[in-house]
Amino acid sequence: MTADDRFGDDLEQSRRERFLSGYQSEIVTDPVSDWATDFSHVDPAWAADPYPIQDDLRQRCPIAHTDRFGGAWLPTRYEDVSAIAYDTEHFTSRAIIVSNVRPPKELAPVGGAPPISSDPPFHHDARKLLLPAFTKTAVSRQEEGTRAFCHSLIDAFEGRDVVDAAREYAKHIPTRVIADMLGFPQEDSEKFGSFVENALENINASREERVERFTKLSDYLLAQIRDHIDNPRDDLTTYLLNAELQGRKLEPAHVLGTINLLLIAGIDTTWSSVGASLWHLAKTPADRERLVAEPELLPTAMEEFLRVYAPVTMARLVKEDMHWNGVDMKAEDWVLLPFPAANRDPAQFDRAGEVVIDREVNRHVAFGLGIHRCVGSHLARMELRVALEVWLERIPDFSLHDPEAVTWAASQVRGPRTLPLRIG
Structure with missing residues (x-):
């Protein structure tokens, strides 16, 4: 069998068959009636502003439940989110995006997008393969090109007084970086956005x-x-094709799943973080003016934006029926891990609901907890820092053009999808 044969039509056919063999639950799209007993993280109210909902649940029902998606749980306290994130004995990562379809158990311990979908002990080696590409040194090689690209995006705004900072700026930065790292054509960037959504x-x-x-x-x-x-x-694609795990080249499904992960996660998380940060600065002139006057404060402010507007909520599946922290979880129940809610828990953070751009102690969990903590955190931080540095240097004066026109992604990665800003 040639290398090309390994990645033939039979691979895609087997993936389709495995997906179709998974359990599908009833699809429910009605508006939420009670967030404690009927939540939906894709409800328009949640997408628009989840934080008051999370705060309310944390007080009266810290682990909410819904029958939607075939049964799912939503912890909102830092301690519960942390406990589940670290508990690989009772919770599996074989599926991390909640939907009405549960992939078959046979996918464990690899999952469809290793290493984020992998369980121990497979996870350790699968994650280790990616670490060299995401060290601070490796990421630093991307900074000069990223900065030049940010400037070119802003150059294109010349003569305009209103721009969509989500679609015309934030989205393109991680798309360019991850396409370059994977060795994909830059001209395919529009496809990447639709793949993410x-x-x-x-x-x-x-x-x-x-x-x-x-x-x-x-x-x-x-x-x-x-x-x-x-x-x-x-590039990373060729690296994965040549990589070995336990003395053997990676299985084709492993290569495909990991590239899938790098493309989707590498784009949406940073797209969302850059957009949310610009949204905050556009609606908060005092913070914007201070960062323009004190650019050395940006790294600290950036960590606060990551805490308060953490984009990512992951998920797990319950392995077996059990009583966990006061609730009866059933095998194959989903459990959402809302790191944004954990980051706003008053029991963990002083002035948790406020944006404090000079917050000195900030042990946020925007990049997750446990074995699945984001392998690309150095890359994400570099992209966010450079994107904000260039924007504030070139466009120090900006505001929301129409607050009602801002829209947010209704998914487990939340960030602005449209963000019209008045500039200059």
Whole structure:
């Protein structure tokens, strides 16, 4: 069998069959009636502003439940989120995006997108493979190009007084960086945005519709992989094709799943963080003016933006029926891990609901907890810092053009999807 044969149509067919063999629950799209007993993290009210909901639940029902998605739990206290994130004995990571479809148990311990979908002991080695590409030294090599690219995006705003900072700035920065790291064509960037939205949003779509959307992404990735097999180069895709785990080259599904993870997670998290930070500064002139006057404060302020507007909520599946911290969880129940809620828990953070841009002690969990803490945190921090540095240097005066026109992603990665700003 040639290397090209390993990534043939049979790989995609097997992925489709495994997905279709998973359990599908009833699709419920009605508005939420009671957040404690009927929550939905894709409800428009949650997408628009989840924080008051989280604060209320933390006080009266710290671990909420819903029958939607076939049964799911939502802890809102830092201590509960942390406990679940570290507990690999009772919770599996084989599926980390809540939907109406649960992938079959046979996917464990690898999962569909290793290492984020992997359980111990497989997880350790799968994660270790990626670490060299995301060290501070490796990430620093991306900074000069990222800074120049940010300037070019702002150059394109010349002559305009209103721009969409989410679609025309924040989205493009991580897209360019991850495409460069994977060795994908920059001209395909518009496809990447739709891949992200199809993967993380639209979770109430039917299984067949979700399979169709994932197939489009897989087809694209397989084409890129085959091109790298024929034309090897110095990038992450070729690295994964040549990498070995326990003395053997990675399984094709592992390579495909990891590239899928790097593309989707590498774009949406930073897109959301940059957008949320600019949204805050646009609506908070005092913070914006202070950062323009004191640019040395930006690294500290950036960590506060990550805490208060943490974009990522992960998920786990319960392994077996159990009584956990006062609630009866059933095998295959989803458990959401809302790191944004943990970051706003008053029991963990002083003035938890406020944005304090000079907060000195800030042990936030925007990048997660436990074995699945974000492997790309250095990259995300660099992209966010450079994006804000360049914006504040070039556009020190900006505001919300129309607060009602701002829209937010309804998914487990939350950030502005449209952000019209008046500049200059």
